[in-house]
Amino acid sequence: MEVNDRPPGAPATAHPGPYERYGPYGAADLERYVPEPDKRPGRTAFQRDRARVLHSAALRRLAGKTQVVDPGGSGAAATDTSPRTRLTHSLECAQVGRELGAALGCDPDLVETACLAHDLGHPPFGHNGELVLAEFAADCGGFEGNAQSLRLLTRIEPKKFVASPDGGAGEAGLVSVGLNLTRAALDAATKYPWPRGGHPTTPGSPKFGVYEDDLPVFAWLRQGAPDGRRCFEAQVMDWADDVAYSAHDVEDGLQAGHIEARALLSPPERAEVFGCAADRYAPAGTDPAELAEALDRLLAQPWWPRRYDGSALDQARLKDAASQLIGRFCLAAEGATRERHGTARLTRYGAELVVPREQRLECAVLKAVADRYVMQRPAQARRRAEQRVVIGELAHTLLARGPEGLDPQFRALFEAAPDDRGRRRAVVDQIASLTDAAATALHARLTRPATSG
Incomplete structure (x- = not known):
């Protein structure tokens, strides 16, 4: 665990080192929510961002989340090749984005970081699970995979901890700031730069990029950015x-x-x-x-x-x-x-x-x-219905029986929550972190009828 004494949101200092290697990117683009010294002077801030996402547990978990074709399914050529998962899709997206960005003058490591991070917040069973969690979380800020990605990058994925500004909950008074990426990296990974209901042209759109709870870090990363415009x-x-x-x-x-x-x-x-x-x-x-x-x-x-x-x-x-x-x-x-x-x-x-x-x-x-x-496909329609049941029952069971069934990280959030809204958000964070198989297994364990004897 890495700890910094500066509370989150305090003014950041300029990134040290020569700026020539960053071309058109300036000091504000290189700032982190919590300032950090360079561990390896020859590496750029964006290379460091890329490494943090690449080595994250959240990225590895995407290997257990279906893209479109079920890896365990059958088909005419099911034995010939392995269909893509969210992880392999993210890696391929990163290759495409890196080359296109570089051709247009972007820092290639910056674009690759955004591409690697773009699906990190997607829950088990993809958009099917997203719909169920959005309904479950309607009273605590909703659910959206892209907003969950930002939450993961700035809060959930364990990498950097700082002293809590209010001395509140958290191990030894510490609070996580996630991967603590640069401002430019977080902005590049933000596909929908507005809160729920804030779409610049379609207010009723279900797409948004930040939960109400995460607005402080969102305001920080969007400093100087035009409202509603993607970088x-x-x-x-x-x-x-x-x-x-x-x-x-x-x-x-x-x-x-x-x-x-x-x-x-x-x-x-x-x-x-x-x-x-x-x-x-x-x-x-x-x-x-x-x-x-x-x-x-x-x-x-x-x-x-x-x-x-x-x-x-x-x-x-x-x-x-x-x-x-x-x-x-x-x-x-x-x-x-x-x-x-x-x-x-x-x-x-x-x-x-x-x-x-x-x-x-x-x-x-x-x-x-x-x-x-x-x-x-008809088989997929049936499968999606079963998946919705799994996610829905799992969410309500965890809320009713919590902190039972929650991983230690989310158990702490659940126990520290001041109200039902906070407990629901902890349950959503837990479920969104699960792979397809882990969600199915946890659901089976928590809903299995008790046996006597």
Whole structure:
């Protein structure tokens, strides 16, 4: 445990060392909530941030959280390859974001840190678990995976501790400040820089990036930032996320036998895909004809997979198609952004990432293909219903029987909570930290009928 005597939120000092290696990034970008000396002078602050996320337990736990295709499921080619988890998706997103960010002038370690961190707060069973926790936490600030990621980075993941400013609860009067990343890293990892209900254009949007409890550190990391605007590195992270999962989820779906390439030539099947894209992934008001054109552009490419039988040749073709898609989407964004902003290094609030509409719609169609053929399978619908029961019952059981069933870290938060609102938040933090298997096992243990004798 590392301890610093400075209370959280106190003014930070400028980052020591030469600034030349940081280019357009200034002293404020390099500040940490709690100042720390450099342990290795030759390493940049952003390299240090990247290492902290890479070595975190929260990142490792993503290996036990499903991305789209269940690693334990069966399919036509289930033995040929391992489908992606949240961890492998995060690693692939980091590679995409690092290269795109570097091409546009961002610090590559900074963008990679944001990409590695972007899914840390997602709960067991992905968005399915997120919906249940949002309902359970409605009276204590709600739940959102991105807000949970910020909470984890700044409070939950054990790395740095400081003296509590009010001498309150916590081991020996200490309070965690999480990984204590730089201001620029936390800002780059913030996909939705507003609290619940604070979306700049759609107040009713369920997307937000900070809980009420975490507003002090959020205000600190957003010092000098325009209200509701994402920094350039966060925009690169967000597009890298879309690019990685749109290409790879279709790849996983084809390999698992859930997607049939020829189905995309059938008018009824296409209509369902376009309906899903219009409802969930494409910009509001998108004409289905535009979505059809987007899909047809992809189908016309010489590398597009027209069949898949699990052979080595088909595996190679499918892998090439995923690579071609990633290159297509990243090069389009790089070219359009450079066309608008020129050749200067683009960082922080000095530019906006420009993604051509054609590529946004192609990406939306790919997401809809995975949604329609993987997530909407009848077996998945049943599985999601079972998962919602697990998370819902687990949340209410932990609240009723707590601190029983809570890990020591969250037990302490539960016991120190002054009211039901605080206890609910401790339960949510506990559940969000679990892998799919751990949530299922804990639910079974706590809800198993007692046996006599």
